[in-house]
Amino acid sequence: MLSRDQAARYVGVSPVQFDREVSxxxxxxxxxxxxxxxxxxxxxxxxxxxxxxxxxxxxxxxxEPTVDPWA
Structure with a gap:
């Protein structure tokens, strides 16, 4: 789980820009x-x-998890 600042950094934008893109x-x-x-x-x-x-x-x-055909 990422905070707002961490999530913004993760996608390479400022927190304000991240808020806009979330909206x-x-x-x-x-x-x-x-x-x-x-x-x-x-x-x-x-x-x-x-x-x-x-x-x-x-x-x-x-x-849904991928079903293992070999199971």
Whole structure:
């Protein structure tokens, strides 16, 4: 979990720019835990994969684990 400043640094923008991009949907919304607001780094990675076209939108939103065909 990343703080606002950490998440902004992670994606390479200022905290103010990060807030703007969260509000437009480029990045995921934070989780609130009491007074603390944090971002899941894996969700940020998935959003970037979707934004760059590496992964289709439907694939990036899947939260189900991959099934092992050999199990």
């Amino acid at each position: 437009t949907g480029r990045w995921p919304t934070p989780e609130r835990r009491g007074s603390r607001v944090t971002w899941d780094r894996r969700l940020i990675d998935r959003a970037q994969d979707k934004n760059s076209g590496i992964v289709a939108s439907s694939e990036s939103s899947a939260h």
